[in-house]
Amino acid sequence: MGLLEEIHEPKDLQTLDSTKLKTLAQEIRREMIDVISKNGGHLASNLGVVELTLALHRKFDSPDDKIVWDVGHQTYVHKLLTGRLERFNTIRQYNGLSGFPKRVESAHDCFETGHSSTSISAAVGFAKARDVLGERHHVVAVIGDGAMTGGMAFEALNHAGHSETNMIVVLNDNEMSISPNVGAMSSYLNRLRTDPLYDKRKEEIEDLLKRIPGIGSKVAKVVSKAKDSLKYLLVPGLIFEELGFTYLGPIDGHDQSLIEQVLEQAKQKKGPVLVHVVTRKGKGYKPAEENPGVFHGVGPFDPDTGKIAEKSAPPTYTAIFGETLCTLAKADPRIVAISAAMPSGTGLNPFVHQFPERFYDVGIAEQHAVTFAAGLAFGGLKPVVAIYSTFYQRAYDQVLHDVCLQQANVVLAIDRAGVVGDDGPTHHGVFDISIFRVIPNLIFMAPKDENELRHMLYTAIQHSGPVAVRYPRSVGQGVKLDETFKEIPIGKAxxxxxxxxxxxxxxxxxxxxxxxxxxxxxxxxxxxxxxxxxxxxxxxxxxxxxxxxxxxxxxxxxxxxxxxxxxxxxxxxxxxxxxxxxxxxxxxxxxxxxxxxxxxxxxxxxxxxxxxxxxxxxxxxxxxxxxx
Structure with missing residues (x-):
């Protein structure tokens, strides 16, 4: 019997010494690899948060203390430590455990997540509710660096800093979401994590100034408040400090003892605190470390070799979409493609390789992606925005006001329409017809097979005005693909x-x-x-x-x-x-x-x-x- 079988709830972790914690971490990784190799699931992200999750559950008293997980696909370790080991082999299966936090599963799942960038907002809500009710528990939001590119995360940071309420944000920085991160926030975090001197300079400068005879302390105080270029260059975590957070980090997210020390320090501070933890996606399993994108959401695979099981089947609708878009783009230089941090998942990788100058990955920012597309369209291009159906829900206002009201020549490629399988209710694309068909000016199509998808995409490109094309996650029907494209008459069944x-x-x-x-x-x-x-x-x-x-x-x-x-x-x-x-x-x-x-x-x-x-x-x- 291993240590993992003895963990029935988080308090069972308190008696473990450092040696046993390392053994437990190894057992957790083996359990996840074994189960996910059979069921499929989110492996790389969970392997990367083993030590962090252990530290959180050792330093906080869940479920009284609230731990809010962003996106939620990194909560397998959390589930294993909160009484769900016996059912873990059912994860993501019909009538089994959810692959995401689910309130009806456990009191330790205080908030359900499946879309990114929501955790800080929810945590501020929990913290404010605690304050109003006169309670004293801790509130922690765990958010990835990819999710930090979402505008909602910044809105919540702004509110939290302004409110000055006690809460902790743990920034799990593994340098990527599903695809490599893009944008200014990614570059900023990269500077923090890669400069070994960066996190020492603030203390060193303040200590040096204080040594000036007579006036040192006053000068240090003035400089600490100054917003000149020197401070912007030398103070780590400045963007968070300017938003009202105490910044701690960056720290090694696989150093169990260090994480616990910093979390304890964060608990003692007043107001909002951000703990910057650097982890490695896929940690402890070489195939996942080498290919974290592939093992982010993976199907069944050989746990010994990491080789993914291959099935003989027709290409997916997603693959056909990507290939077709490339073919159309060769003939029309106006065509550009936009992804919200998922070029691989939406079939756009071939487009990225063939037309890198005509591809835009805006990060986890669906709202921006759609309005950005409208601007491109009015600038004379023909943008195609490829986003999963469930994530298009986040950009409804932009589709309505910025694209359809103005009749922008934008193609909305709605991938993963319909039920998507094992990821469950947060990922099923079963609401897009209801929310989009009522919008004036929007032509809305859905193909019966992969061949018709090709013709519909061609029709959408030819049409003047906004067009949406919805298609499923599944493989195609295996039909023959026509060599030439044809337009499908608008509105004809x-x-x-x-x-x-x-x-x-x-x-x-x-x-x-x-x-x-x-x-x-x-x-x-x-x-x-x-x-x-x-x-x-x-x-x-x-x-x-x-x-x-x-x-x-x-x-x-x-x-x-x-x-x-x-x-x-x-x-x-x-x-x-x-x-x-x-x-x-x-x-x-x-x-x-x-x-x-x-x-x-x-x-x-x-x-x-x-x-x-x-x-x-x-x-x-x-x-x-x-x-x-």
Missing amino acids: EVLRDGRDVTLLAIGPMVHTCLQAAQELYHRGVDAAVINMRYINPLDRELLSHYARLTKHFITIEDHVLKGGLGSAVLELLEEEGIEGVAFERLGYAGFIDQGSIPQLHIAHGLSVAGIMQAAERLQLIRRVAQS
């Missing part, structure tokens, strides 16, 4: 199968599910039409009106929430057209969706052939035809 009894309406890969269901219905005596909607906005009014009057039965199926989705849009159209008497069934999600594989989630929520058959039964189609 595609009839894939004619029928007289019921009309199956779908977008995206759900179209193929409808085709399979139509075949099954045919064997049950039901003649089903199948329509590939292609466009969410505008809808094909003429075609929908025709089939509504012909079949008088509609079933919509969408990898999206029901409220405000495709089904809602079709119902609105029927009402606007004055068409009555259409029996209607909508298949989609009722709310937030937990983690699980994409097929599991589709089946569980009726987005399957069986689900469509059940909808036909509710419409009494199967029984009615059988009786006739």
Whole structure:
């Protein structure tokens, strides 16, 4: 029996000496490598925070003290130390542990996170609530250097410094988020972490000044308050100090004893404190240390070699998007691409290599990415902004006001649309139709397969005005790719199968599910039409009106929430057209969706052939035809 099996809650760590802590750290790393090699997950980020997490739980009394984790994909160690070892092998699995903090799992998960740059805001809230209620516990936000590029983090730092409330921000600086960090903050932190003399100069200068006979102390006091260029060059952590924080660091994030000493020092100080901890992503596992980006979010792999399991499958929609954009960019020098810190995840790496001068990574800053794109468009370029669906939610105002209101020639590539699998509710892209289809001027498309994605991207580039294209995380259908591009008429759906009894309406890969269901219905005596909607906005009014009057039965199926989705849009159209008497069934999600594989989630929520058959039964189609 190892030490890890003896840790049931954080207080069990208090009796361990330095030798046992090192042994425990090794056991934690082995456990994570073993489980994630089977389940997949966020490995490199968690390997990098083992000592830091141990130190946090030894110096703070969770759950009374609040530890707020930014993004949350680095909380596997936290879960192992807070009573979830026995279920750790279920992490990111259907009905298993979440890969992110989850309040219903444990009292130690005080705040749920999945999007970056939120921890400091939440921590300020916890701290202020504590102050109002007259309580005395500590509040700690743990945020990565990548998440610090998000504007929300700076808004929270500004508020925290102004309020002067007691709280601690631990800046986990591992020099990258998912892809290497960019921007001024990254450069600033790099100077702090790489200059061995940087963190000594402030004390040395103050000590030297104080030695001046008679006036030394006064001069030192004046200089300590001065904001001249000398101070800006020599004082480490100046940007944080100017925001009202006491800055401590940078320190080695793998030196257990040192981290604990500095955290204890931070606890004794008044007002907000920022502890700058430098860690190495993938620490303790050579393949992850050498390829932290690959092992950030990794599928099953061989734990002995680090070789990732390969499956023979068609290319993903994401890969097809990236390849297609490169092809289009060769023919059109106006095309530029924008990423919010995820060029690899959005399939833009080929574009980066082929057109480095036409690619912009703005960091974790989705709002800026969209407005930046609008500026590029009005400057004469054709920007394509590739962001995951779940992260586009953060840029709604910018899409509405800065792009669509002004009819900017911007293409919004909405990757990871629909359920995405094991990352769960914070990452599922099941709200984009509801939030974007209501915006005027925005053309909104979704392809049934990878070949149609190519044509839709071409159509979007040719169109004058804002266009959004949503596509899933999954592999393609394996269809043949056309050699030449063609424009898809705006607002025109595609009839894939004619029928007289019921009309199956779908977008995206759900179209193929409808085709399979139509075949099954045919064997049950039901003649089903199948329509590939292609466009969410505008809808094909003429075609929908025709089939509504012909079949008088509609079933919509969408990898999206029901409220405000495709089904809602079709119902609105029927009402606007004055068409009555259409029996209607909508298949989609009722709310937030937990983690699980994409097929599991589709089946569980009726987005399957069986689900469509059940909808036909509710419409009494199967029984009615059988009786006739």
